[in-house]
Amino acid sequence: MTATLEGSGVAGAELRGDFAISVQNLAKHFPIREGALQKVAGHVRAVDGVSFDIRRGETVGLVGESGCGKTTLGRCVSGLTDPTSGGVYFDLTTAERDRLGEIFDVPENGRNAEMVVELEEIDRLHRIDRIKKQEWLRYRRNCQVVFQDAFASLNPRHLVREIVGRPLKVHKEASGDQLTERVVELLERVGLGRQHLFRYPHQFSGGQRQRISIARALALDPELMVLDEPTSALDVSVQAQILNLLNELQQELGLTYLFITHDLSVVRHMADRVVVMYLGKVAESGATSDIFEDARHPYSHALLRASPDVDDDPAAALMTLEGSVPDPARPPQGCRFHTRCPVATARCGWEVDDVVRWLEDEPGMFDALSDVTRVDAFTADLVFADESAAAKLEAALRSGKMPEAARQALVEVRRDGARTHIAFTPVSEVKLTRRGPGHEAACVLDLTLDRV
Amino acid sequence: MTLAQASDPARDTASISAVASVVDLRVHFESKAGRVHAVDGVDFDIRDGETLGLVGETGCGKSVTARSFLRLVPMPPGIQAGGSVLFRPHHRCSNCAGEGCLECDGSGRLPIECPDCGGTGCPSCGDTGMQTIDLSTLPEKELRRIRGNRIAMIFQDPAKALNPALTVRDQIAEVFYQHRTEEVLERAGTAGGADLLLHRHVNQRSRWPERALLSLPPLRGRRNRVEEVVDEMVAAALAETQIPNPTKVMDRYPHELSGGMKQRVMIAQALACNPDLLIADEPTTALDVTVQARIIELIKDLQGRHQSAVLYISHDLSLVRRVCDRVAVMYAGRIVEIGVTEEIFANPLHPYTRGLLAAIPGRGHGRGQLVAIKGTVPELIDPPPSCRFVERCSFAVDVCASLDPEIEFGSGNHGVACFIHNPPEGAAEVPSFSRRTS
Numbered sequence: 037m038t039a040t041l042e043g044s045g046v047a048g049a050e051l052r053g054d055f056a057i058s059v060q061n062l063a064k065h066f067p068i069r070e071g072a073l074q075k076v077a078g079h080v081r082a083v084d085g086v087s088f089d090i091r092r093g094e095t096v097g098l099v100g101e102s103g104c105g106k107t108t109l110g111r112c113v114s115g116l117t118d119p120t121s122g123g124v125y126f127d128l129t130t131a132e133r134d135r136l137g138e139i140f141d142v143p144e145n146g147r148n149a150e151m152v153v154e155l156e157e158i159d160r161l162h163r164i165d166r167i168k169k170q171e172w173l174r175y176r177r178n179c180q181v182v183f184q185d186a187f188a189s190l191n192p193r194h195l196v197r198e199i200v201g202r203p204l205k206v207h208k209e210a211s212g213d214q215l216t217e218r219v220v221e222l223l224e225r226v227g228l229g230r231q232h233l234f235r236y237p238h239q240f241s242g243g244q245r246q247r248i249s250i251a252r253a254l255a256l257d258p259e260l261m262v263l264d265e266p267t268s269a270l271d272v273s274v275q276a277q278i279l280n281l282l283n284e285l286q287q288e289l290g291l292t293y294l295f296i297t298h299d300l301s302v303v304r305h306m307a308d309r310v311v312v313m314y315l316g317k318v319a320e321s322g323a324t325s326d327i328f329e330d331a332r333h334p335y336s337h338a339l340l341r342a343s344p345d346v347d348d349d350p351a352a353a354l355m356t357l358e359g360s361v362p363d364p365a366r367p368p369q370g371c372r373f374h375t376r377c378p379v380a381t382a383r384c385g386w387e388v389d390d391v392v393r394w395l396e397d398e399p400g401m402f403d404a405l406s407d408v409t410r411v412d413a414f415t416a417d418l419v420f421a422d423e424s425a426a427a428k429l430e431a432a433l434r435s436g437k438m439p440e441a442a443r444q445a446l447v448e449v450r451r452d453g454a455r456t457h458i459a460f461t462p463v464s465e466v467k468l469t470r471r472g473p474g475h476e477a478a479c480v481l482d483l484t485l486d487r488v
Numbered sequence: 489m490t491l492a493q494a495s496d497p498a499r500d501t502a503s504i505s506a507v508a509s510v511v512d513l514r515v516h517f518e519s520k521a522g523r524v525h526a527v528d529g530v531d532f533d534i535r536d537g538e539t540l541g542l543v544g545e546t547g548c549g550k551s552v553t554a555r556s557f558l559r560l561v562p563m564p565p566g567i568q569a570g571g572s573v574l575f576r577p578h579h580r581c582s583n584c585a586g587e588g589c590l591e592c593d594g595s596g597r598l599p600i601e602c603p604d605c606g607g608t609g610c611p612s613c614g615d616t617g618m619q620t621i622d623l624s625t626l627p628e629k630e631l632r633r634i635r636g637n638r639i640a641m642i643f644q645d646p647a648k649a650l651n652p653a654l655t656v657r658d659q660i661a662e663v664f665y666q667h668r669t670e671e672v673l674e675r676a677g678t679a680g681g682a683d684l685l686l687h688r689h690v691n692q693r694s695r696w697p698e699r700a701l702l703s704l705p706p707l708r709g710r711r712n713r714v715e716e717v718v719d720e721m722v723a724a725a726l727a728e729t730q731i732p733n734p735t736k737v738m739d740r741y742p743h744e745l746s747g748g749m750k751q752r753v754m755i756a757q758a759l760a761c762n763p764d765l766l767i768a769d770e771p772t773t774a775l776d777v778t779v780q781a782r783i784i785e786l787i788k789d790l791q792g793r794h795q796s797a798v799l800y801i802s803h804d805l806s807l808v809r810r811v812c813d814r815v816a817v818m819y820a821g822r823i824v825e826i827g828v829t830e831e832i833f834a835n836p837l838h839p840y841t842r843g844l845l846a847a848i849p850g851r852g853h854g855r856g857q858l859v860a861i862k863g864t865v866p867e868l869i870d871p872p873p874s875c876r877f878v879e880r881c882s883f884a885v886d887v888c889a890s891l892d893p894e895i896e897f898g899s900g901n902h903g904v905a906c907f908i909h910n911p912p913e914g915a916a917e918v919p920s921f922s923r924r925t926s
Contacts, residue, residue: 101776101778102747241864241865244864272803272805272847273844274860275849276858276859280858306849339777342777344804345806345850354784356778357781357782360748398733
């Protein structure tokens with residue numbers, strides 16, 4: 037942006053670090069309230085322990101199905117939502133980032149006094165919900181958001197001049213004629229012009245509205261833009277215009293993008309690095325070419341094979357996944373994807389809930405189930421109304437009705453009348469492991485593409 | 489490219505087996521700013537058993553075209569300004585009772601003979617010998633017998649299209665009650681319509697005194713038997729769409745189901761009566777990719793088994809390429825190009841089709857090098873007689889702004905409405921792909 041920053045209390049001082057954003061162990065849980073007293077009955081774990089970095093000037097694509105927590109994560113990064121635990125750090129040098137990573141590798145209760153002091157220090161300077169007011173304002177102007185629905189995110193009763201000029205006013209950057217000129221400059225930058233100044237959002241098409249959103253986001257000359265599905269409401273020909281515009285802006289202004297989308301062809305086109313999320317966790321992350329050509333997580337693989345590409349052979353079958361995404365209030369143990377994984381093994385975290393889920397889909401069985409007494413997630417007593425149902429379950433658990441991997445993980449099945457005791461091998465959570473330079477996947481197997 | 493007239497013989501033979509034909513359809517909307525020509529002269533055939541894709545951007549009129557089949561466009565403000573939608577219904581094959589045999593090519597359906605000429609061909613059936621119904625003038629009462637029975641529709645957002653106050657069982661049962669009354673009674677062992685009360689009950693016409701009678705002992709048993717039969721039919725329809733444990737899903741309300749499951753329920757409902765034509769209006773747009781893949785496979789699989797013709801509406805070209813046999817590209821209320829899928833994708837003739845294909849971010853594009861079509865879709869208020877694409881076309885010349893190109897068919901039934909391929913007679917300058925004008 038050519039305009040100088042003047043009259044601003046919080047000058048947009050240059051960022052110095054290599055890492056624009058570092059997300060560390062971020063979690064956001066939403067309470068489920070029930071009953072007349074609105075007692076908290078549980079938590080939806082929208083984001084559940086996510087870590088990744090965004091270097092300056094790069095585009096990170098965040099992909100996943102609806103409900104996997106990608107939008108919540110975007111809102112946490114942009115400071116619109118406070119995380120439940122973990123933190124978003126901004127403007128870190130490589131040394132600080134490495135130290136932070138080391139500290140977070142140690143579980144919270146195992147950190148020594150020195151680490152705690154050091155973490156406090158980094159938190160105070162860089163964590164967006166701990167920094168001083170001045171710094172917070174600096175972050176807010178450096179991190180702007182473009183939302184999915186450009187109609188809902190533009191005030192229908194404001195003129196374009198007010199919408200795009202609003203950030204400049206809030207940060208006391210310009211007023212009067214000067215503001216108008218700055219707005220015109222911004223509009224021209226995104227392919228609109230002076231003639232659009234005094235119009236309302238409803239007078240624009242979808243693509244033009246998205247351009248206005250981008251102009252508003254650019255007003256304060258930000259470093260980082262969080263793009264939350266910026267093109268999913270647009271047609272392909274207009275989507276192409278917007279993607280080209282975003283690229284141009286990135287090249288001219290050196291912007292950093294966090295690009296949230298469910299469209300893999302867009303991510304492949306835009307992103308330098310990709311983070312694949314599933315049910316609030318990172319399934320895989322790495323360079324775009326690594327993910328698209330050498331996916332190591334069965335979920336990323338399924339996602340890629342399920343989305344048709346125009347350049348692909350149309351006769352090749354699309355890969356389909358069985359079942360649906362489990363309830364995020366009770367995420368599966370071990371690997372969260374094991375309930376739908378085509379290559380699941382005994383080590384993937386089979387648990388009592390898998391048996392309950394199976395019962396739900398089996399005619400008549402779920403109605404016969406009267407109680408589940410859990411010892412832990414892997415061991416429980418299932419109590420049935422009659423003995424025949426319990427016997428049926430016992431037989432099913434030993435037969436081909438259950439996945440082979442689940443049967444291998446089953447250590448004990450004991451029927452005592454209408455009560456069936458089952459126990460699976462306990463498995464801890466599957467961590468992200470290194471698969472190549474900058475390429476990590478959370479899978480117990482070391483898969484290559486063609487084996488899935 | 490050889491020029492052929494609209495009376496191309498290949499096209500005529502093709503239209504003989506067409507299950508539905510749209511003839512010069514014009515649907516306009518009255519608005520404060522003027523008359524919006526949403527659909528303005530659309531012509532195409534849907535052949536028996538084929539999948540025809542209708543692609544185009546938002547506001548090009550593809551949904552209005554589809555809704556015109558079942559007259560679901562609200563009038564007013566809509567105006568049927570001309571043209572018609574012809575439909576040639578089939579009935580159940582008498583040879584195999586819908587099971588599928590050699591005579592009906594495994595589809596279980598046979599075309600109905602034209603009542604005027606008895607299958608020899610007359611003007612009222614367009615010399616096809618098949619019963620031809622004009623859906624745009626059909627009385628409402630008769631149209632209701634076709635809706636959901638011979639022509640069924642899957643809507644974009646299953647969350648909105650399903651009734652939130654009815655269980656899945658009740659929504660699907662309605663199709664059987666309305667269109668399969670006799671079959672339900674027959675299966676329940678009360679055939680012949682002797683029992684008027686029960687007949688009215690199955691037809692959903694009974695009033696409360698009748699319902700009270702039916703719930704009392706002498707009739708209750710027979711009513712329950714009917715309900716059981718319908719339950720079985722609903723369960724079978726649900727099982728067809730690979731829903732696990734259909735008897736349990738039947739008692740659920742739509743909000744208790746996931747998006748993919750809701751779409752399956754809609755598909756089950758649409759295919760319950762084994763329709764001749766299925767209209768799928770963006771059936772996967774509201775779904776995730778992994779779910780979308782399953783729904784697509786399901787539609788393809790069911791279509792293969794039922795041999796229904798499908799009109800598949802989508803804005804996603806990569807999907808259409810996988811699903812459809814033929815593709816029609818719509819722009820601003822017109823069809824600009826129509827042809828066999830491979831032809832369209834391998835050799836797109838219209839500049840708009842070329843632009844659409846180039847705009848998809850595929851692996852062949854470098855970053856920031858998508859070929860975007862400049863400008864936006866024009867407003868369709870009282871359009872001038874010119875090519876609708878002229879303002880966004882990079883090859884347009886003077887003649888494009890003053891004359892309206894007609895769709896003309898070349899080799900292999902590949903039709904295109906563009907002066908590049910069909911130059912007008914006596915034009916001073918002819919557009920060409922080799923010369924960019926803007």
